[in-house]
Amino acid sequence: MTGSLAATLWAGLRSPSGRSGGLLLVGLLVLALAGPRLLPDPTGITDLAAGASPPSLGHPFGTDHLSRDVLARVATGARISLAIAVLAVALSLTVGTLAGLIAGFAGGWLDALLMRMVDAALAIPRLFVLLLLLVVWEQIPLPALIGVIGLTGWFGTSRLVRGEVLRLRSEGYIQAAAALGAAPKRTIFRHLLPNVLGVILVSATLSVGEVILLEAGLSFLGVGLQPPTPSWGIMVLDSRNHFSTAPWTLFFPGGMILITVLAVNLMSDALRAAFDPRSA
């Protein structure tokens, strides 16, 4: 993976799991980008008296209890849910990885300070922290919500990365780098980071599904995004009173969350293999 990051990524994408994961992700992106332009207004009430109708030619995913087109809502929700998932996870991974690398490599008081902070943060349930932040912030804008979710999600990642760094630090090649006169920055980013990438990717995979559901939970509690904004989480929660009579209102947004998590799983599997030359 020296120099040619692009070549490594390409190799990852061409593997079987990379292809299927990539295909699913492209599908999701097309849905998110093109869907809302082509489909009816997701907030549009077509025929309130008709209520929920099952999937048909006119409404391939059916309509919900307010007679809104589920496909249109799923497509608009894709934008919101994917944005939250990708950006919040990217943010928490970046912060968590940096904190873990620094704590693990530096050791001593800096490690102790960072990790005690993480301990304290992990001791408080994430939902509780978010609730505290969000009650003071009515009608939170999407970028702020992403920031808040991202910045409360990095503690576990930093723990994982730090543990891995502690293990790697005693490896011969990290000591050899010191004997060669490598500066700490080079040792951290050139020698340690590629070796902890596997752990980071696993952490990312787990986080994506978690974050989509977290957003849904927050919205459900009335502090996240508000209806009629159609995030997948909100749709799943909205359907709770109707799923015995209109199961498609639960099935389609739930299925989208499932497909997203699956796609991310496949991709991270492919990337982990591509970044580890021993499995090539």
Next chain:
Amino acid sequence: MTPLLRVEKLKITFPKGTGHSVPVDGVSFSIDRGERVALVGESGSGKSLTSLALLRLVPEPGRIAPETSIQLDGIDIMGLKGEALRALRGGRIGLVFQDPMTSLNPVLTVGYQVKEAVTAHHSMPAGQAKDRTIGLLEEVGIPDPIARYRAYPHELSGGLRQRVMIAIALGGEPDLLVADEPTTALDVTVQAQILELLDGLRTKRNMALLLITHDLGVVAERTDRVMVMYAGQLVETAPTRTLFAAPGHPYTQALLRSMPRLTGPITRLPQIMGAVPQPYAWPAGCRFHPRCEHCIDACTSQAPPWRSAGPEQEAKCWVVEGRAP
């Protein structure tokens, strides 16, 4: 001629309980330009720590005591900090690690790792760095260096990996190459090749070589001078030939006796009774006295002085004189 490296009173301490353990205690030696010196000793004698101290890489929480002086070519290594210390590591002193299986980064190509060593101390355009890297791979005897440039460590055999480690150590054009048990992890046939390579490189580049080993067979053929270390101290220093012909210190004698021989009657191999003492409880007097067959009263209470045991041969022993040639 002033020596390339001069180490005086090297003392390394580790905190232990309320006191200290002192795995290296008052080691002094010097190495000339282009000289081949071996440092031999059993496990736990402090030879690896001594080599790490030359680069100021003694692992935490170990400390080099303040009375220690290490001079390389007029530079006071003990006074170096930050950038200057990094320039020393790899730039003036190259270190070849013991285990080529774990000392190469598994996720980076061989070429990248050698190139990193080349550019760490001399900045140069990318193309030139690559050419020099391939040149180095060729110099250390790696067949098809252009293809191997892109290989990952796991694709190479142990011997080739050790050659890569040597190329990395040479990358900064050091004046002194320290090889810490460079052949321990390798097959016997490959060991000989690596030693021959190290010796050839030393001659070609006029580098000094400090070979750290517990294998006297390695020492015999490829060094000019031997320093014997026991329990954190040097106990004998002699030209290699002299050491094997007429070892001065009883410890060296016992070590040589315990080597299997191809000639003479087959008898039970003599051994040195007991084990190396622990660094927090060195014996008083001569540290070898509890295991020594020639122990006299003075040995048990007073540390022995350096005594001449022959031409250019000195041993730290009270009784050495009687048997010196």
